[in-house]
Amino acid sequence: MTSSDWKEKIITSLQDAGRRKFLNTAALAGLAGTGLSVGLSSCKKPEPGAAVSGAGKIGATHALGSSNVTYGEFEVPPGQLDQYYTFSSGGHSGEARVYGCPSGRLFKRIPIFNLDCESGWGITNESRAILGARADGSLKYTTGDTHHVHGSYTDGTYDGKYLWTNDKIHSRLARIRLDYMVCDKIIDIPNVQGFHGIFPDKRDPLDPKINHTTRVFCGQEFHVPQPNDGRDENDPKKYYCIFTCVDAESMKVRWQCKVDGNLDLVATSYDGTLAGSNQYNTENGVTYEEMMSAERDACVLFNIARIEAAIQSGRHYTIGDSKVPVVDGTKDANKDPKTALTCYVPVPKNPHGVNATPDGKYFVCSGKLSPTTTVIDLGLVHKWFDGALKDPRDTVVAEPEVGLGPLHTGFDGRGNAYTTLFLDSQIVKWNIDKAIAQFKGDKQVDPILDRIDVHYQPGHGFTSMGETREVDGKFFISGNKFTKDRFLPVGPRHPDQEQLIDISGDKMRLIADHSVDPEPHDSIIVKRDKIRTRQINDLNEHPLAVKDAKDCRVERKGKKVTVHLTSQAPAFGLREFTVRQGDEVTIILTNLDKVEDLTHGLAIPMYDINFVVNPQQTKSVTFKADRPGVNWVYCTNFCHALHLEMRSRMLVEQA
Ligand code: RUQ
Ligand code: CUA
Ligand code: CA
Numbered sequence: 001m002t003s004s005d006w007k008e009k010i011i012t013s014l015q016d017a018g019r020r021k022f023l024n025t026a027a028l029a030g031l032a033g034t035g036l037s038v039g040l041s042s043c044k045k046p047e048p049g050a051a052v053s054g055a056g057k058i059g060a061t062h063a064l065g066s067s068n069v070t071y072g073e074f075e076v077p078p079g080q081l082d083q084y085y086t087f088s089s090g091g092h093s094g095e096a097r098v099y100g101c102p103s104g105r106l107f108k109r110i111p112i113f114n115l116d117c118e119s120g121w122g123i124t125n126e127s128r129a130i131l132g133a134r135a136d137g138s139l140k141y142t143t144g145d146t147h148h149v150h151g152s153y154t155d156g157t158y159d160g161k162y163l164w165t166n167d168k169i170h171s172r173l174a175r176i177r178l179d180y181m182v183c184d185k186i187i188d189i190p191n192v193q194g195f196h197g198i199f200p201d202k203r204d205p206l207d208p209k210i211n212h213t214t215r216v217f218c219g220q221e222f223h224v225p226q227p228n229d230g231r232d233e234n235d236p237k238k239y240y241c242i243f244t245c246v247d248a249e250s251m252k253v254r255w256q257c258k259v260d261g262n263l264d265l266v267a268t269s270y271d272g273t274l275a276g277s278n279q280y281n282t283e284n285g286v287t288y289e290e291m292m293s294a295e296r297d298a299c300v301l302f303n304i305a306r307i308e309a310a311i312q313s314g315r316h317y318t319i320g321d322s323k324v325p326v327v328d329g330t331k332d333a334n335k336d337p338k339t340a341l342t343c344y345v346p347v348p349k350n351p352h353g354v355n356a357t358p359d360g361k362y363f364v365c366s367g368k369l370s371p372t373t374t375v376i377d378l379g380l381v382h383k384w385f386d387g388a389l390k391d392p393r394d395t396v397v398a399e400p401e402v403g404l405g406p407l408h409t410g411f412d413g414r415g416n417a418y419t420t421l422f423l424d425s426q427i428v429k430w431n432i433d434k435a436i437a438q439f440k441g442d443k444q445v446d447p448i449l450d451r452i453d454v455h456y457q458p459g460h461g462f463t464s465m466g467e468t469r470e471v472d473g474k475f476f477i478s479g480n481k482f483t484k485d486r487f488l489p490v491g492p493r494h495p496d497q498e499q500l501i502d503i504s505g506d507k508m509r510l511i512a513d514h515s516v517d518p519e520p521h522d523s524i525i526v527k528r529d530k531i532r533t534r535q536i537n538d539l540n541e542h543p544l545a546v547k548d549a550k551d552c553r554v555e556r557k558g559k560k561v562t563v564h565l566t567s568q569a570p571a572f573g574l575r576e577f578t579v580r581q582g583d584e585v586t587i588i589l590t591n592l593d594k595v596e597d598l599t600h601g602l603a604i605p606m607y608d609i610n611f612v613v614n615p616q617q618t619k620s621v622t623f624k625a626d627r628p629g630v631n632w633v634y635c636t637n638f639c640h641a642l643h644l645e646m647r648s649r650m651l652v653e654q655a
Contacts, residue, residue: 076103091519094144104514113144120611156469190322194222197266219263227320270360398435410463412473420458542618570642581655601636
């Protein structure tokens with residue numbers, strides 16, 4: 001075939017059968033001969049053809065045909081509020097996002113690893129201090145890749161205090177304080193590349209009185225030499241991955257644990273004793289072919305109490321310049337279960353996703369290249385650590401065939417699991433107890449309860465309060481990676497989609513399509529009463545706050561000039577101020593307005609300054625006044641009938 005023939009073929013396949021069929025075929029063709037075909041041949045349900053049927057008539061009929069939903073049933077009418085917050089990662093944007101559920105309305109983008117002029121994130125001295133600067137004053141990084149957001153827990157449910165999210169590119173962990181919904185801390189995780197999975201603990205395994213989150217666990221997806229300083233570059237067998245524990249409050253790295261293979265997603269047990277991570281590269285491969293060569297990979301479980309005891313007793317080392325204590329969690333160093341820090345449970349090849357069931361009993365690991373999910377019994381894992389179970393594989397109590405490309409699983413609190421099927425473009429509902437009975441040998445029982453088409457290729461899927469003891473079984477959101485024909489086209493790149501599904505009944509019902517900016521990855525759905533935001537800032541929080549308009553002034557120390565400034569609708573505290581060419585100018589701006597939502601902005605033409613101050617908030621910027629002339633400092637946030645008149649003049653005198 002000539003290349004134009006190929007082009008023709010691809011276009012026809014897209015037009016005729018829909019992208020879904022194209023992806024399925026292409027994905028399967030790409031995987032043929034690499035072992036997936038083995039997995040497929042053992043998958044009776046669904047028929048590969050069935051997954052594709054109807055692809056030609058996707059769209060309105062498809063969506064409406066799958067349910068009898070009156071859309072208004074779940075609409076949030078004017079003047080009413082959503083029942084839930086959805087906190088979502090923002091992928092390439094490096095931000096997090098806040099949506100309403102079920103409305104799907106976007107309420108807020110929380111800048112984290114990115115720059116954001118709406119809030120001035122990355123522009124003010126305060127946000128730059130959080131983002132981290134290099135010696136020359138430039139920001140250390142301006143990019144981020146957020147995948148997962150998870151909240152802090154008390155008593156097994158969200159306490160509304162913090163969210164944490166990862167930066168996969170630069171291996172940073174960020175915290176968001178939920179009272180203001182702003183990022184308050186970012187740290188670098190040493191010795192790690194490709195920080196992907198993240199999960200807070202839910203209570204302390206050592207102290208029964210500590211029933212809230214005190215640790216955040218972070219997984220490393222890309223293995224590297226340790227230290228990664230040029231040694232062992234050509235010897236991938238000497239590359240390793242690391243599991244990191246960060247203190248939730250101080251955000252200091254507490255310890256690290258070296259593992260064989262890699263770490264992908266992370267889950268934690270409700271009793272605080274265990275954390276787990278699925279591993280798709282137990283082969284230590286450096287190409288995807290190598291990473292798919294073994295029939296089985298693993299889910300590795302970390303015995304938190306034992307790791308911390310090992311650290312206490314000094315059984316640790318450090319890597320390179322890092323001072324963080326590291327323990328050895330590799331297989332060779334942990335052969336005796338009775339002293340082992342880690343337990344490697346074999347699961348079918350290249351798993352993706354690990355999720356804790358809300359009853360606290362199981363971790364569910366998805367197959368990805370196997371049409372199965374694996375249910376690991378955490379009680380049996382403890383039995384293995386006690387030496388009472390020989391083979392780590394004996395901790396597996398179910399492995400139902402769910403469909404093609406299972407990635408992530410949510411729960412309804414009624415014993416059912418909902419797994420996203422990337423290749424099948426479906427959500428499958430299955431019953432955990434039935435899957436266990438089937439695994440024990442009961443041939444009569446079918447754990448699969450329902451399937452619903454989603455549009456298309458879902459990644460994460462999660463339920464309302466589904467990662468807490470207060471799971472309520474009402475909503476499931478399918479995070480779809482492709483949307484094809486669901487929205488008005490906006491160029492070659494389509495929006496992503498969060499599809500809302502009602503899971504309160506026996507049958508799943510598709511309720512709504514919500515377009516989202518690529519690519520939200522993971523989210524959590526949190527009952528609104530868990531979140532208590534502040535109405536205004538605390539004036540005393542900033543040590544340099546200008547607490548009275550009378551305190552506005554210009555202070556000079558040599559070439560350093562500080563402008564103490566206030567805003568109060570519709571005026572800045574100084575109508576003008578004068579500096580000299582060559583001065584290093586710091587403007588400290590306090591918003592003295594006390595009314596909720598009465599935000600002012602400050603922008604200075606040609607100085608790249610653009611930020612806002614919320615009621616009673618203080619922020620500052622520092623810059624070099626390098627050009628003589630008049631600069632209109634103006635308010636960027638429509639605050640008052642005289643908003644346009646809200647200006648001040650910065651006069652820069654010739655040197
Ligand atoms: S991963 S689509 Cu970055 Cu959360 Cu599974
Ligand atoms: Cu202040 Cu507009
Ligand atoms: Ca593998």
